[in-house]
Amino acid sequence: MTGDLTSILIHDLKLPADRLTDDASLDHAGFDSLAVVELSVLLADRYGIDISDSDIKDVATLGRLDLLITTKRSGR
Structure with a gap:
């Protein structure tokens, strides 16, 4: 998990x-x-x-959440 996500969560x-x-x-x-x-x-x-509530709820793990955020941030 990236430091950015960890920092937000904590x-x-x-x-x-x-x-x-x-x-x-x-x-x-x-x-x-x-x-x-x-x-x-x-x-x-x-x-x-823009990551919707349902997109967040649909991820299975924090690792997958981190990947989703990273992908959105890179514009892919």
């Missing part, structure tokens, strides 16, 4: 650092519906990328 969403691994599910990492919405808004504000 500092902005206040998720527990010990649960943030590439293979962790969003549920295991501590995501709830509010955290999904907050992440979507943060990504739009900070990086100008």
